[in-house]
Amino acid sequence: MGASVVYAADQPATALLETLVHATRADLIRVPYVVFEIGLDEDRHLLRLPQEILPADWQAWPWPASTQEIGTYWFQSQASAVLEVPSAVIPYHRNYLINPSHPDFQELHIEGPTPFPIDVRLG
Numbered sequence: 001m002g003a004s005v006v007y008a009a010d011q012p013a014t015a016l017l018e019t020l021v022h023a024t025r026a027d028l029i030r031v032p033y034v035v036f037e038i039g040l041d042e043d044r045h046l047l048r049l050p051q052e053i054l055p056a057d058w059q060a061w062p063w064p065a066s067t068q069e070i071g072t073y074w075f076q077s078q079a080s081a082v083l084e085v086p087s088a089v090i091p092y093h094r095n096y097l098i099n100p101s102h103p104d105f106q107e108l109h110i111e112g113p114t115p116f117p118i119d120v121r122l123g
Contacts, residue, residue: 005075006098008038012116014093020122021089029122034113038098040082045104047080051091059088071097081105 009015012035023029040046051058055066074083074097081102087093099105 003075003101005071006100008036008096008098009087010094010096014087014090014095016116016118016122017089018087018095029118030120033116033118035116036110036112036114038096039109039111041107045081045108046084047074047082048084049086051086054086058086059091061088075099078102081108 007018009018015035019029019033049070054070055064057064058067071083074080078099081099081104083097083099084094085097087095098108
């Protein structure tokens with residue numbers, strides 16, 4: 001089985017917008033969704049990637065190789081259990097890449113799932 005990364009967001013609304021911009025079919029947002037709350041020690045588990053050090057094309061679509069290389073390096077180097085990056089959709093918000101294979105992953109506190117109904121007007 002290959003390596004996997006879990007994608008998360010700072011707020012459920014940010015996660016929903018990230019899903020909506022990447023959904024190619026409206027029926028993908030009509031399936032039941034749930035929310036998990038993840039607690040962590042920012043000093044121990046989190047590496048922040050400031051927007052000002054990102055490559056100029058970091059918001060491009062499709063994802064540019066430059067940002068994929070950053071994520072790949074973070075994952076392979078085991079730099080942290082969680083990487084914080086700005087949302088390309090809403091740069092004021094943050095997305096999180098979570099590495100379940102990182103040794104500190106087991107220290108994260110995960111609560112849920114909690115049902116997350118999506119308003120049908122969004123589809």
